[in-house]
Ligand SMILES: CC(C)=CCC/C(C)=C/CC/C(C)=C/COP(=O)(O)OP(=O)(O)O
Ligand SMILES: C=C(C)CCOP(=O)(O)OP(=O)(O)O
């Protein structure tokens with residue numbers, strides 16, 4: 736595997752634990768999500784200090800619609816606020832936004848904001864991919880249907896129609912909060928990804944912890960089925 740880079744090019748994070756972070760402090764869940772956004776902001780600000788080419792963040796799953804309407808509204812409003820406040824910083828810091836998932840079916844104003852943000856960041860070189868209304872099984876089914884429509888259902892044609900088709904291969908998947916499951920995130924892309932499950936609740940996750948995760952990755956031996 737001579738062409739395998741030593742460092743992680745593509746890192747994905749399941750940002751779990753906002754609710755428990757708030758509960759421990761007897762605060763509303765919305766406050767946990769707010770602090771979760773701050774953790775995202777700090778991480779994106781520190782991205783330039785790493786060799787990561789693409790950071791993919793799980794922000795809202797296709798199953799998260801099952802939550803109370805109030806919490807869903809809070810999350811959508813945080814999204815609106817985050818794009819508005821942080822877009823200029825993305826542009827200034829060479830960040831290219833990418834959205835994966837069925838984001839086109841979100842509220843029309845969010846879709847419009849995202850389209851504008853995609854356009855404004857299109858020249859950036861470091862990718863921040865945000866998974867919104869994302870479910871990996873749904874993504875694979877969509878890709879398989881497209882592959883079937885061209886009459887060739889293979890690993891290659893399915894991968895070519897996944898939302899992640901223009902991203903580097905996934906190297907490292909991190910989940911915070913101590914849960915050890917994928918919750919319908921990047922199932923196909925995780926085939927040979929390294930995984931790291933940490934107990935830290937998402938609002939407490941720092942850029943320093945990301946660096947520790949990258950160091951942990953650097954110490955692993957990847958074999959891809961070879962010997
Ligand atoms: C990019 C961006 C603006 C992101 C929005 C903020 C953010 C960090 C969203 C993640 C939402 C979410 C469902 C987190 C999981 O915590 P949980 O609610 O499942 O917590 P719990 O498992 O402790 O209940
Ligand atoms: C981080 C996001 C956006 C989704 C995964 O976390 P969940 O909290 O929704 O997953 P489960 O514990 O329900 O599996």
Ligand SMILES: [Mg+2]
Pocket residue numbers: 751752
């Ligand atoms: Mg959770």
